[in-house]
Amino acid sequence: VFLYSMGGDSKREDRKTIINNLKANIRQAGEIKGDRGNDDTQFSVVYIFDADNKGVAARLAEVLNEVKEVFPALTANIFPANSTFATIENIKIGCHIITGADNNTGKLEDILMPLMRDSSEQIYDGAVAYLQTHFDDARLFPLKLSNNAGVTTEVRSIRMGDKLKYDEQKSIVGVIGQLQKSGGSNTVCIGQTDYLNLAKIQANQKCIEFVDFINSFI
Numbered sequence: 246v247f248l249y250s251m252g253g254d255s256k257r258e259d260r261k262t263i264i265n266n267l268k269a270n271i272r273q274a275g276e277i278k279g280d281r282g283n284d285d286t287q288f289s290v291v292y293i294f295d296a297d298n299k300g301v302a303a304r305l306a307e308v309l310n311e312v313k314e315v316f317p318a319l320t321a322n323i324f325p326a327n328s329t330f331a332t333i334e335n336i337k338i339g340c341h342i343i344t345g346a347d348n349n350t351g352k353l354e355d356i357l358m359p360l361m362r363d364s365s366e367q368i369y370d371g372a373v374a375y376l377q378t379h380f381d382d383a384r385l386f387p388l389k390l391s392n393n394a395g396v397t398t399e400v401r402s403i404r405m406g407d408k409l410k411y412d413e414q415k416s417i418v419g420v421i422g423q424l425q426k427s428g429g430s431n432t433v434c435i436g437q438t439d440y441l442n443l444a445k446i447q448a449n450q451k452c453i454e455f456v457d458f459i460n461s462f463i
Contacts, residue, residue: 249263254294257311260292260311261311261314261315263290264290264312264315264336264338265315267288267290267336268315268334268336270286270288271286271288271334271335271336287335287337288335288336288337289330289336289337289338289339289462289463290336290337290338290339291330291338291339291340291341291459291462292308292311292338292339292340292341293340293341293342293343294307294308294340294342294343295342295343295351295352295353296342296343296344296345296349296350296351296352297350297351297352298350299350300349300350301327301342301344301348301349304342305324305326305327305340305342308324308340309322309323309324309340312333312338316333316334319333323338324340327340327341327342327344328340328341328342328454328455328458330462337462339458339462341455341458343356343451343455344451354412354414354415356449356451356452357414357418357435357441358414358417360440360441360445360446360449361417361418361421361440361441363445365421365440368421368424369417369421372417372420372421373413373417375420376413376416376417376420377413380411380413382411383401385408385409385410385411386401386402386403386404386407386408386409387401387402387407387409388400388401388402389401389402389407415431418431418434418435419431419434421434421438421440422434422435422438422440424438425437425438425439426438
């Protein structure tokens, strides 16, 4: 099992390239044996997206349209519901949309944050208080250096395009994670600190649903 962090919705062409590369290693009907791949070569691909505010149906439609660009002969709706899959030209393609409590919108953090707060309420709430006390939207505009006639100056940008992205939930993960994994990225903090553990994951319904999907897919 290979996990690829593709860098967000916009990496459409990169995702298509991966599937096209997999297609190149599977012998299709009519090809001479040995030209590429073996008869027992099998590949499976799972798209995993946050629903965000788009909702499950819209996300599934986006993935379906992307898959159709790789498999032009595909006309059927292979994702009639969330957590479904189908085999296309000998590649199994699945799609799982992450949702929050309403089972339609939301993102991974909607599952992650309650799990991280559980049994660590004081630490978690302290991190929230720290962030809300010290957050300043104006500081999201970075300082910019300029040189005029040999004089270097630094002023804060006012361009919206320069504004840094702030996500309180992601910042919470970073703040509490530093208590155990100094200097670790959020991914490292999630994986190597004890705010998440096996017992929590095995008891969470959203995690159970995802594990069940992967087991059925494999």
